[in-house]
Amino acid sequence: xxxxxxxxxxxxxxxxxxxxxxxxxxxxxxxxxxxxxxxxxxxxxxxxxxxxxxxxxxxxxxxxxxxxxxxxxxxxxxxxxxxxxxxxxxxxxxxxxxxxxxxxxxxxxxxxxxxxxxxxxxxxxxxxxxxxxxxxxxxxxxxxxxxxxxxxxxxxxxxxxxxxxxxxxxxxxxxxxxxxxxxxxxxxxxxxxxxxxxxxxxxxxxxxxxxxxxxxxxxxxxxxxxxxxxxxxxxxxxxxxxxxxxxxxxxxxxxxxxxxxxxxxxxxxxxxxxxxxxxxxxxxxxxxxxxxxxxxxxxxxxxxxxxxxxxxxxxxxxxxxxxxxxxxxxxxxxxxxxxxxxxxxxxxxxxxxxxxxxxxxxxxxxxxxxxxxxxxxxxxx
Ligand SMILES: Cc1ncc(COP(=O)(O)O)c(C=O)c1O
Numbered sequence: 561x562x563x564x565x566x567x568x569x570x571x572x573x574x575x576x577x578x579x580x581x582x583x584x585x586x587x588x589x590x591x592x593x594x595x596x597x598x599x600x601x602x603x604x605x606x607x608x609x610x611x612x613x614x615x616x617x618x619x620x621x622x623x624x625x626x627x628x629x630x631x632x633x634x635x636x637x638x639x640x641x642x643x644x645x646x647x648x649x650x651x652x653x654x655x656x657x658x659x660x661x662x663x664x665x666x667x668x669x670x671x672x673x674x675x676x677x678x679x680x681x682x683x684x685x686x687x688x689x690x691x692x693x694x695x696x697x698x699x700x701x702x703x704x705x706x707x708x709x710x711x712x713x714x715x716x717x718x719x720x721x722x723x724x725x726x727x728x729x730x731x732x733x734x735x736x737x738x739x740x741x742x743x744x745x746x747x748x749x750x751x752x753x754x755x756x757x758x759x760x761x762x763x764x765x766x767x768x769x770x771x772x773x774x775x776x777x778x779x780x781x782x783x784x785x786x787x788x789x790x791x792x793x794x795x796x797x798x799x800x801x802x803x804x805x806x807x808x809x810x811x812x813x814x815x816x817x818x819x820x821x822x823x824x825x826x827x828x829x830x831x832x833x834x835x836x837x838x839x840x841x842x843x844x845x846x847x848x849x850x851x852x853x854x855x856x857x858x859x860x861x862x863x864x865x866x867x868x869x870x871x872x873x874x875x876x877x878x879x880x881x882x883x884x885x886x887x888x889x890x891x892x893x894x895x896x897x898x899x900x901x902x903x904x905x906x907x908x909x910x911x912x913x914x915x916x917x918x919x920x921x922x923x924x925x926x927x928x929x930x931x932x933x934x935x936x937x938x939x940x941x
Pocket of ligand 1: 568628629630631632634648659707709710711736739752758760768769770850
């Protein structure tokens with residue numbers, strides 16, 4: 561049996577997305593910047609895609625810029641906000657994705673702004689909003705960058721509350737929403753955020769395409785210079801089929817969101833119950849074990865008596881189970897997950913990130929539970 565439980569790393573394409581993209585691979589190959597018929601047809605499809613994304617997020621198409629993915633969109637938001645607004649202080653957390661952490665470190669190293677980290681709870685990884693307020697009070701001319709859903713431990717931050725604090729203290733606000741886009745509804749008429757990010761491959765769209773939302777009241781300089789694409793905000797011929805696929809994937813995600821959520825939450829609950837019964841000393845990292853408080857797609861298992869996490873994942877892989885030991889981006893790194901390192905954890909514990917999608921089944925959950933139970937017989941658990 562081959563089962564895929566690494567959907568926070570990437571998701572399989574939805575068949576409807578493939579169907580939507582195919583005509584732009586086979587027939588509609590014009591360059592959207594060309595003024596002839598072939599070009600105009602493709603330009604019109606891109607603008608329809610932009611309109612669709614904007615409609616779903618309850619905002620206007622002029623605020624959506626297509627990028628090569630979440631990493632580029634995060635880079636664009638952070639670097640360009642700092643440069644455009646002369647931001648002096650960046651307030652973020654140590655559990656952000658490297659797309660944010662490495663970018664802010666680079667900005668600081670270049671002497672463009674200072675970075676300050678909001679405290680996170682050592683038990684569950686939650687960001688302290690009291691400390692955020694303190695940092696905002698004491699650091700004027702600031703920009704806050706806090707993610708909505710954590711890709712490793714599933715923590716959800718109340719970005720509505722963060723946005724209110726940013727408004728109160730006159731700070732700019734960027735949120736990495738890569739893990740919640742397509743899984744939660746974002747209403748940009750209600751959320752006071754300057755920049756927000758999406759990446760298609762996290763919601764059954766193609767890889768290598770994403771978008772940055774920039775609020776109409778916020779006007780930033782480009783990150784990539786070149787042609788006049790994306791209204792002079794991102795040079796380079798557009799990833800046409802990627803953009804078509806992204807819009808279709810977001811539409812499909814919004815249409816089925818409530819039923820997908822119910823299906824996935826039931827699977828997550830089933831896995832938690834079965835694993836707790838089979839391996840009583842198992843734990844769940846971050847808030848991922850609290851169904852109502854965490855990203856419903858992520859369950860981070862804290863495994864007892866595990867000296868070699870790579871071997872554990874390897875053993876699962878041999879059984880046909882694809883999961884990850886933290887973030888996909890940190891696999892192969894000997895220093896382990898920078899997110900788990902922020903939590904107080906007992907020695908000798910392993911970590912397996914199980915991340916679900918609408919395509920997972922009860923049978924697959926039962927298979928993983930059975931294989932893990934075999935690796936952790938009760939007398940050793
Ligand atoms: C929270 C978060 N931000 C950013 C990214 C980067 O997105 P992309 O793979 O589209 O560059 C990821 C991908 O793992 C992510 O999980």
